[in-house]
Amino acid sequence: MIITNIEQVPGKTIAQELGLVQGSTVRGKHLGKDIGAFFKGLVGGEIKGYSELLVEGREEAISRMTEEAESLGADAIVNVRMTTSSITGGAAELMVYGTAVKFDL
Amino acid sequence: MKKPDELVREFEQRMATKAPEWFQDWFGGNTLWDMLVSNGLQVIGIGLAGWLIASWFERRHLRSLSAREAPLQHIRVNTSKRHSSCEPEASTLLIGSVVVAHDYFRTFIIAIRRLIGGNISPYERLVQRGRREALIRLKEEADLRGVDKVINIRFGTTAISGRFLHAVEMVAYGTGIRTRR
Numbered sequence: 001m002i003i004t005n006i007e008q009v010p011g012k013t014i015a016q017e018l019g020l021v022q023g024s025t026v027r028g029k030h031l032g033k034d035i036g037a038f039f040k041g042l043v044g045g046e047i048k049g050y051s052e053l054l055v056e057g058r059e060e061a062i063s064r065m066t067e068e069a070e071s072l073g074a075d076a077i078v079n080v081r082m083t084t085s086s087i088t089g090g091a092a093e094l095m096v097y098g099t100a101v102k103f104d105l
Numbered sequence: 106m107k108k109p110d111e112l113v114r115e116f117e118q119r120m121a122t123k124a125p126e127w128f129q130d131w132f133g134g135n136t137l138w139d140m141l142v143s144n145g146l147q148v149i150g151i152g153l154a155g156w157l158i159a160s161w162f163e164r165r166h167l168r169s170l171s172a173r174e175a176p177l178q179h180i181r182v183n184t185s186k187r188h189s190s191c192e193p194e195a196s197t198l199l200i201g202s203v204v205v206a207h208d209y210f211r212t213f214i215i216a217i218r219r220l221i222g223g224n225i226s227p228y229e230r231l232v233q234r235g236r237r238e239a240l241i242r243l244k245e246e247a248d249l250r251g252v253d254k255v256i257n258i259r260f261g262t263t264a265i266s267g268r269f270l271h272a273v274e275m276v277a278y279g280t281g282i283r284t285r286r
Binding site for chain 2: 002003004005006007009010011031034035037038040041042043044045046047050051054055058062080081082083084085086088089090092
Protein backbone atom coordinates (compact mmCIF):
# COMPACT_ATOMS: atom_id res chain seq x y z
CA MET A 1 0.00 0.00 0.00
CA ILE A 2 1.47 3.33 -1.09
CA ILE A 3 0.41 6.30 1.02
CA THR A 4 1.08 9.89 -0.08
CA ASN A 5 -0.27 13.29 0.85
CA ILE A 6 -0.18 14.69 -2.69
CA GLU A 7 -2.93 14.23 -5.25
CA GLN A 8 -1.24 11.45 -7.20
CA VAL A 9 1.35 8.76 -6.84
CA PRO A 10 4.53 9.83 -8.65
CA GLY A 11 5.08 7.77 -11.78
CA LYS A 12 1.66 6.07 -11.74
CA THR A 13 -1.63 6.82 -13.42
CA ILE A 14 -4.75 6.65 -11.32
CA ALA A 15 -7.55 4.78 -13.08
CA GLN A 16 -10.28 4.81 -10.48
CA GLU A 17 -11.12 6.62 -7.26
CA LEU A 18 -12.67 4.40 -4.63
CA GLY A 19 -13.66 7.11 -2.18
CA LEU A 20 -12.87 8.19 1.35
CA VAL A 21 -11.02 5.89 3.73
CA GLN A 22 -10.28 6.81 7.30
CA GLY A 23 -8.85 5.46 10.49
CA SER A 24 -9.02 6.89 13.97
CA THR A 25 -8.10 5.90 17.48
CA VAL A 26 -8.37 7.35 20.96
CA ARG A 27 -5.43 6.34 23.09
CA GLY A 28 -4.40 6.90 26.67
CA LYS A 29 -1.37 6.01 28.72
CA HIS A 30 -1.44 4.26 32.05
CA LEU A 31 -1.18 6.31 35.24
CA GLY A 32 2.51 5.51 35.68
CA LYS A 33 3.39 7.38 32.49
CA ASP A 34 1.31 10.33 33.65
CA ILE A 35 3.15 10.42 36.97
CA GLY A 36 6.41 10.24 35.03
CA ALA A 37 5.22 13.17 32.93
CA PHE A 38 4.40 15.10 36.10
CA PHE A 39 8.00 14.77 37.30
CA LYS A 40 9.36 15.54 33.82
CA GLY A 41 7.26 18.69 34.01
CA LEU A 42 9.54 20.00 36.77
CA VAL A 43 12.27 20.60 34.21
CA GLY A 44 10.24 20.82 30.99
CA GLY A 45 11.43 19.67 27.60
CA GLU A 46 10.25 16.68 25.63
CA ILE A 47 7.64 14.51 27.33
CA LYS A 48 8.67 11.09 25.99
CA GLY A 49 5.61 9.24 27.32
CA TYR A 50 3.24 11.45 25.35
CA SER A 51 5.44 11.47 22.25
CA GLU A 52 5.29 7.68 22.30
CA LEU A 53 1.53 7.74 22.83
CA LEU A 54 0.94 9.88 19.76
CA VAL A 55 3.36 7.96 17.54
CA GLU A 56 1.71 4.65 18.49
CA GLY A 57 -1.74 6.14 18.02
CA ARG A 58 -0.88 7.46 14.59
CA GLU A 59 0.49 4.08 13.52
CA GLU A 60 -2.71 2.43 14.73
CA ALA A 61 -4.87 4.96 12.85
CA ILE A 62 -2.86 4.48 9.65
CA SER A 63 -3.12 0.69 9.91
CA ARG A 64 -6.91 0.96 10.33
CA MET A 65 -7.12 3.24 7.30
CA THR A 66 -4.96 0.80 5.31
CA GLU A 67 -7.22 -2.11 6.29
CA GLU A 68 -10.25 -0.23 5.04
CA ALA A 69 -8.51 0.59 1.77
CA GLU A 70 -7.45 -3.03 1.32
CA SER A 71 -11.02 -4.20 1.81
CA LEU A 72 -12.00 -1.88 -1.06
CA GLY A 73 -9.28 -3.39 -3.21
CA ALA A 74 -7.23 -0.20 -3.47
CA ASP A 75 -3.60 0.05 -4.59
CA ALA A 76 -2.78 3.33 -2.88
CA ILE A 77 -4.13 6.08 -0.64
CA VAL A 78 -3.56 9.65 -1.80
CA ASN A 79 -4.11 13.10 -0.31
CA VAL A 80 -3.82 11.92 3.28
CA ARG A 81 -4.54 14.42 6.07
CA MET A 82 -4.07 14.06 9.80
CA THR A 83 -5.69 15.60 12.83
CA THR A 84 -4.94 15.32 16.52
CA SER A 85 -7.19 16.44 19.32
CA SER A 86 -6.98 16.22 23.05
CA ILE A 87 -10.10 14.42 24.22
CA THR A 88 -9.57 14.36 27.97
CA GLY A 89 -6.69 14.29 30.44
CA GLY A 90 -4.06 11.83 29.23
CA ALA A 91 -5.94 10.74 26.11
CA ALA A 92 -5.74 11.95 22.53
CA GLU A 93 -7.65 11.23 19.36
CA LEU A 94 -5.61 10.63 16.24
CA MET A 95 -7.41 10.63 12.91
CA VAL A 96 -6.04 9.97 9.46
CA TYR A 97 -8.07 10.18 6.27
CA GLY A 98 -7.45 10.02 2.56
CA THR A 99 -8.73 8.85 -0.81
CA ALA A 100 -8.33 5.22 -1.87
CA VAL A 101 -7.36 4.81 -5.54
CA LYS A 102 -6.70 2.06 -8.06
CA PHE A 103 -3.93 2.16 -10.68
CA ASP A 104 -4.10 1.47 -14.39
CA LEU A 105 -3.59 -2.14 -15.26
CA MET B 106 -33.63 10.54 61.33
CA LYS B 107 -30.95 13.18 61.81
CA LYS B 108 -31.55 16.87 61.51
CA PRO B 109 -29.82 18.71 58.66
CA ASP B 110 -27.56 20.76 60.98
CA GLU B 111 -26.44 17.54 62.71
CA LEU B 112 -25.52 16.13 59.32
CA VAL B 113 -23.61 19.28 58.49
CA ARG B 114 -21.68 19.09 61.78
CA GLU B 115 -20.85 15.46 61.16
CA PHE B 116 -19.61 16.34 57.70
CA GLU B 117 -17.47 19.18 59.06
CA GLN B 118 -15.97 16.85 61.67
CA ARG B 119 -15.16 14.31 59.01
CA MET B 120 -13.48 16.96 56.85
CA ALA B 121 -11.42 18.22 59.80
CA THR B 122 -10.00 14.77 60.50
CA LYS B 123 -6.34 15.16 61.27
CA ALA B 124 -3.63 13.39 59.34
CA PRO B 125 -1.29 11.15 61.39
CA GLU B 126 1.28 12.98 63.50
CA TRP B 127 4.32 11.81 61.54
CA PHE B 128 2.67 13.14 58.38
CA GLN B 129 2.14 16.55 59.96
CA ASP B 130 5.71 16.61 61.28
CA TRP B 131 7.10 15.76 57.89
CA PHE B 132 4.93 17.94 55.66
CA GLY B 133 3.82 20.63 58.12
CA GLY B 134 0.06 20.19 57.68
CA ASN B 135 -2.68 17.79 56.81
CA THR B 136 -3.89 19.14 53.49
CA LEU B 137 -2.14 19.92 50.23
CA TRP B 138 -2.73 23.63 50.77
CA ASP B 139 -1.15 23.53 54.25
CA MET B 140 1.82 21.75 52.74
CA LEU B 141 2.24 24.42 50.04
CA VAL B 142 1.92 27.29 52.53
CA SER B 143 4.12 25.92 55.30
CA ASN B 144 6.77 24.71 52.84
CA GLY B 145 6.67 27.83 50.69
CA LEU B 146 10.45 28.22 50.56
CA GLN B 147 10.98 24.60 49.57
CA VAL B 148 8.28 24.83 46.87
CA ILE B 149 9.85 27.97 45.39
CA GLY B 150 13.30 26.35 45.69
CA ILE B 151 12.23 23.28 43.72
CA GLY B 152 10.56 25.53 41.15
CA LEU B 153 13.71 27.65 40.73
CA ALA B 154 15.95 24.59 40.52
CA GLY B 155 13.62 23.17 37.85
CA TRP B 156 13.81 26.44 35.97
CA LEU B 157 17.62 26.47 36.01
CA ILE B 158 17.80 22.84 34.87
CA ALA B 159 15.20 23.61 32.18
CA SER B 160 17.30 26.50 30.83
CA TRP B 161 20.34 24.23 30.73
CA PHE B 162 18.34 21.51 28.93
CA GLU B 163 17.12 24.10 26.43
CA ARG B 164 20.63 25.22 25.54
CA ARG B 165 21.78 21.60 25.27
CA HIS B 166 18.82 20.77 23.04
CA LEU B 167 19.53 23.73 20.74
CA ARG B 168 23.15 22.57 20.38
CA SER B 169 22.02 19.03 19.57
CA LEU B 170 19.51 20.37 17.02
CA SER B 171 22.24 22.26 15.16
CA ALA B 172 24.48 19.20 15.25
CA ARG B 173 21.78 16.90 13.85
CA GLU B 174 20.58 19.35 11.19
CA ALA B 175 23.97 19.54 9.49
CA PRO B 176 24.20 15.95 8.14
CA LEU B 177 20.56 16.00 6.95
CA GLN B 178 20.98 18.98 4.63
CA HIS B 179 20.93 16.83 1.47
CA ILE B 180 17.23 16.09 2.04
CA ARG B 181 15.33 18.87 0.33
CA VAL B 182 11.96 19.88 1.71
CA ASN B 183 9.27 21.97 0.04
CA THR B 184 5.56 22.63 0.18
CA SER B 185 4.68 22.19 -3.48
CA LYS B 186 2.58 19.28 -4.69
CA ARG B 187 4.37 19.15 -8.05
CA HIS B 188 7.53 17.17 -8.53
CA SER B 189 9.97 16.77 -11.36
CA SER B 190 11.17 13.37 -12.49
CA CYS B 191 11.36 10.78 -9.76
CA GLU B 192 11.35 7.03 -9.32
CA PRO B 193 7.95 5.46 -8.79
CA GLU B 194 7.48 2.92 -5.96
CA ALA B 195 9.62 4.98 -3.59
CA SER B 196 6.97 7.47 -2.51
CA THR B 197 5.99 7.13 1.14
CA LEU B 198 4.26 9.13 3.81
CA LEU B 199 6.74 10.45 6.37
CA ILE B 200 5.80 11.66 9.83
CA GLY B 201 7.83 13.35 12.54
CA SER B 202 6.30 14.38 15.83
CA VAL B 203 7.32 15.54 19.29
CA VAL B 204 5.55 16.58 22.48
CA VAL B 205 7.17 19.39 24.49
CA ALA B 206 6.24 21.22 27.67
CA HIS B 207 7.48 24.02 29.91
CA ASP B 208 8.60 23.55 33.47
CA TYR B 209 6.07 24.57 36.14
CA PHE B 210 7.94 27.66 37.27
CA ARG B 211 7.99 29.14 33.79
CA THR B 212 4.33 28.19 33.31
CA PHE B 213 3.59 30.23 36.44
CA ILE B 214 5.60 33.21 35.16
CA ILE B 215 3.79 32.95 31.82
CA ALA B 216 0.43 32.94 33.59
CA ILE B 217 1.37 36.33 35.10
CA ARG B 218 2.83 37.55 31.80
CA ARG B 219 -0.40 36.63 30.02
CA LEU B 220 -2.28 39.27 32.01
CA ILE B 221 -0.57 41.92 29.88
CA GLY B 222 -0.86 40.07 26.58
CA GLY B 223 1.42 40.54 23.60
CA ASN B 224 4.12 38.18 22.43
CA ILE B 225 4.84 35.41 24.89
CA SER B 226 8.45 34.77 23.97
CA PRO B 227 9.02 31.61 26.11
CA TYR B 228 6.23 29.86 24.24
CA GLU B 229 7.52 31.14 20.90
CA ARG B 230 10.89 29.60 21.68
CA LEU B 231 9.27 26.35 22.84
CA VAL B 232 7.18 25.80 19.71
CA GLN B 233 10.03 26.78 17.40
CA ARG B 234 12.31 24.32 19.14
CA GLY B 235 9.64 21.61 18.94
CA ARG B 236 9.02 22.23 15.26
CA ARG B 237 12.72 21.99 14.45
CA GLU B 238 12.84 18.69 16.36
CA ALA B 239 9.79 17.34 14.47
CA LEU B 240 11.33 18.34 11.13
CA ILE B 241 14.60 16.64 12.05
CA ARG B 242 12.74 13.44 12.97
CA LEU B 243 10.94 13.55 9.63
CA LYS B 244 14.25 13.99 7.81
CA GLU B 245 15.83 11.16 9.81
CA GLU B 246 12.98 8.86 8.76
CA ALA B 247 13.45 10.03 5.16
CA ASP B 248 17.14 9.18 5.41
CA LEU B 249 16.33 5.71 6.76
CA ARG B 250 13.94 5.00 3.91
CA GLY B 251 16.43 6.23 1.35
CA VAL B 252 14.42 9.12 -0.07
CA ASP B 253 16.07 12.46 -0.72
CA LYS B 254 13.20 14.87 -1.20
CA VAL B 255 10.09 15.60 0.81
CA ILE B 256 7.25 17.40 -0.96
CA ASN B 257 3.96 18.88 0.25
CA ILE B 258 5.07 19.18 3.83
CA ARG B 259 2.43 20.16 6.39
CA PHE B 260 2.78 21.24 9.99
CA GLY B 261 0.30 20.80 12.79
CA THR B 262 0.25 22.01 16.39
CA THR B 263 -2.08 20.62 19.04
CA ALA B 264 -2.38 21.24 22.76
CA ILE B 265 -2.25 17.91 24.58
CA SER B 266 -3.52 17.84 28.13
CA GLY B 267 -2.19 15.07 30.29
CA ARG B 268 -3.62 14.19 33.69
CA PHE B 269 -1.17 16.51 35.43
CA LEU B 270 0.50 18.66 32.84
CA HIS B 271 -0.26 20.49 29.64
CA ALA B 272 1.98 20.01 26.66
CA VAL B 273 2.10 20.94 22.98
CA GLU B 274 2.42 18.46 20.18
CA MET B 275 4.18 19.44 16.97
CA VAL B 276 3.83 17.22 13.92
CA ALA B 277 5.31 17.49 10.44
CA TYR B 278 4.28 15.21 7.59
CA GLY B 279 4.95 15.00 3.90
CA THR B 280 5.49 12.71 0.95
CA GLY B 281 9.01 11.44 0.48
CA ILE B 282 10.18 10.79 -3.10
CA ARG B 283 13.44 9.65 -4.61
CA THR B 284 14.69 11.89 -7.38
CA ARG B 285 16.37 10.28 -10.37
CA ARG B 286 20.11 10.87 -10.49
